[in-house]
Amino acid sequence: MTTLLFASTQRTVGWVLVSIVLVGMGVYLLFNFRIGKREVGSEIELAPNRVRHADDDQLETRLLDRNLAWSLVTLTVVSLVLPLYWLMEPARQDNAAYGWVKRFEKRGANNFEEACVSCHGPGGVGGVASYTLTDADGGFVAQVEWKAPALTTVLSRFDESEVKHILDYGRPGTPMPAWGLPGGGPLTSQQVHQLIVYLRSIQLSPDEAAVEVQSGLRAGARAIVTTADPTLTGDAVDAAIDAWLAQAADPASDDYLRYGELLFNNPAAQGANACARCHTPGFSYGASGPEATAQLMAEWPRLAEAGVLTGYRSGAGHVGPSLQGSETHFPTVGGQEDFVRTGSEVGTGYGNARSGTGAMPGFGGRTDDLDVIGTVVRSPILTPEQIAAIVAYERSL
Ligand code: HEC
Numbered sequence: 458m459t460t461l462l463f464a465s466t467q468r469t470v471g472w473v474l475v476s477i478v479l480v481g482m483g484v485y486l487l488f489n490f491r492i493g494k495r496e497v498g499s500e501i502e503l504a505p506n507r508v509r510h511a512d513d514d515q516l517e518t519r520l521l522d523r524n525l526a527w528s529l530v531t532l533t534v535v536s537l538v539l540p541l542y543w544l545m546e547p548a549r550q551d552n553a554a555y556g557w558v559k560r561f562e563k564r565g566a567n568n569f570e571e572a573c574v575s576c577h578g579p580g581g582v583g584g585v586a587s588y589t590l591t592d593a594d595g596g597f598v599a600q601v602e603w604k605a606p607a608l609t610t611v612l613s614r615f616d617e618s619e620v621k622h623i624l625d626y627g628r629p630g631t632p633m634p635a636w637g638l639p640g641g642g643p644l645t646s647q648q649v650h651q652l653i654v655y656l657r658s659i660q661l662s663p664d665e666a667a668v669e670v671q672s673g674l675r676a677g678a679r680a681i682v683t684t685a686d687p688t689l690t691g692d693a694v695d696a697a698i699d700a701w702l703a704q705a706a707d708p709a710s711d712d713y714l715r716y717g718e719l720l721f722n723n724p725a726a727q728g729a730n731a732c733a734r735c736h737t738p739g740f741s742y743g744a745s746g747p748e749a750t751a752q753l754m755a756e757w758p759r760l761a762e763a764g765v766l767t768g769y770r771s772g773a774g775h776v777g778p779s780l781q782g783s784e785t786h787f788p789t790v791g792g793q794e795d796f797v798r799t800g801s802e803v804g805t806g807y808g809n810a811r812s813g814t815g816a817m818p819g820f821g822g823r824t825d826d827l828d829v830i831g832t833v834v835r836s837p838i839l840t841p842e843q844i845a846a847i848v849a850y851e852r853s854l
C-alpha cells in the first residue's frame with residue numbers, strides 16, 4: 458500500500474502538501490469554533506466594528522503606503538511570472554514531445570521484442586528465418602534458412618512511408634510477413650508507427666555504416682586473395698586484402714568489375730546493404746555464388762525441378778527485376794548511378810519507361826525531409842565511387 462501511494466517523489470510531495478493543508482484546515486476550524494463559542498453574549502466587547510480603528514492621519518499615510526507597497530509587490534510578481542511562463546513554454550513543449558517520442562520508442566521496442574526479434578535479431582542486427590519453399594501448386598520444394606537483413610540502416614535506404622508499406626504488407630514470396638491491418642496482419646497503424654519510431658533509435662551513424670560495408674567488402678576480398686595464394690597467413694592476409702581492394706577500386710583495373718560484384722553481393726549485416734538479396738535468385742537462402750548454389754541444389758533437387766532455383770544467376774531478378782540488359786533501360790551511366798543513389802519512388806518514372814514502386818532502396822543516403830519529432834541518423838550506405846563500380850558491374854551482366 459505505502460509503495461503504491463509513495464511511488465514517486467512527486468506523489469510524496471503531493472501527499473505531504475495535502476496532509477499539511479488538511480491539518481491546517483482542521484486547526485483553523487477548531488479555533489474558529491472555539492472563538493465562536495466564546496463570542497456568544499459578548500458581542501458588544503468583541504464585535505469588530507466596535508474596535509477602535511486608525512484615524513485619518515494613519516489611514517492616509519502608513520496604511521495607504523502599506524497597501525500600495527503590497528500592490529506593487531504582487532504586481533511585480535505577476536508581471537515577472539507571466540513572461541517567465543512564456544519563456545519556459547517552448548521547453549515544456551519540447552519536453553512533452555520528447556516524452557511522446559520516448560513512450561513510442563519504448564512501446565515500439567516491446568513490439569519489436571515480441572514480433573521481430575526471432576528473425577531480425579536483438580536490436581535489429583540481422584538474423585535468419587526458417588522458410589519452406591513451395592512450387593506453384595503449394596507442393597514442398599525445400600526447407601531453407603533465409604537471411605533476415607539487419608534493420609540498422611533501413612531508414613537510410615528507405616523513407617518512412619516505404620518502411621511502413623513493408624511493415625503493413627510484408628514482402629510476398631519471402632519470409633517477411635504482413636504486420637499491419639491493411640495487409641491482414643495483427644498490428645494497428647499506431648503500433649506500426651511505434652515500430653518505426655523504435656527503428657529510428659537503432660540506426661547506425663555514417664561511420665558505423667561505412668565500417669559495416671567495408672567489413673563485407675573485406676570478407677569478399679579475403680576469399681579472393683586467399684584463393685590466389687593459399688600460403689598467406691595472419692597479417693599478410695590483411696595486407697593482401699588492403700592491396701587488392703586499393704587496386705581493384707580503380708576503374709582502370711582488371712579487377713574493377715569484381716570489385717563491383719563484391720559490393721553487389723556484400724554479405725555484411727545479413728545482406729542489408731547488398732543488391733543481390735533482391736536481384737539474384739536464391740541469394741538470401743544460400744545461392745551466394747556458383748559453388749554454394751550447386752551445393753544447395755544438390756541438397757534439394759526439387760529446387761531445379763520446380764524451377765524455383767535453376768543455378769547461380771547473378772542479377773537475374775527476385776524481389777527486384779532482372780538487371781541483365783539494364784544498360785538498355787538506362788541510356789546513360791550517370792542516370793543509372795543516380796537511380797541507385799536515390800532508389801525508386803512510388804508513381805515516379807525512372808530509366809526509359811518504368812514506373813517506381815518505392816521498393817528499390819536508395820544507397821546514397823536519404824535527404825528528403827522528415828516530418829518527425831526527435832531525430833534519426835541517415836547515412837550514405839555507398840560512396841559515389843562504390844555506386845559507380847556497382848553500376849559498371851550491372852552493365853556487364
Ligand atoms: C518470420 C521471420 C520474420 C519476422 C517475424 C519479421 N521479419 Fe522482417 N523480414 C524478414 C525477411 C526474411 C526479410 C527479407 C526479405 C527479403 O529477402 O527481401 C525481412 C525484411 C524486412 C524489412 C525490409 C528490410 C530491407 O532492408 O529490405 C523490414 C523493414 C522488416 N523486415 C521489418 C520487420 C519488423 C519491424 C518486424 C516485426 C514487426 C519483422 N520484420 C518481422 C523476416 C521476418
Ligand code: HEC
Pocket residue numbers: 721730731732733734735736776777778779780783786793796797801802808811812813814815816817818820847848851
Ligand atoms: C530491397 C530490395 C532491393 C535491393 C536491396 C536492391 N534493389 Fe534494385 N530494385 C528493387 C526493385 C523492387 C526494383 C524495381 C523498381 C521499383 O519497384 O520501384 C529495383 C530496380 C532496380 C534497377 C532498375 C532495373 C530495371 O531495369 O527496371 C536497378 C538498376 C537496380 N534496382 C539496382 C540495384 C542495385 C545496384 C542495388 C544495390 C546497391 C539494388 N538494386 C538493391 C529492389 C531492390
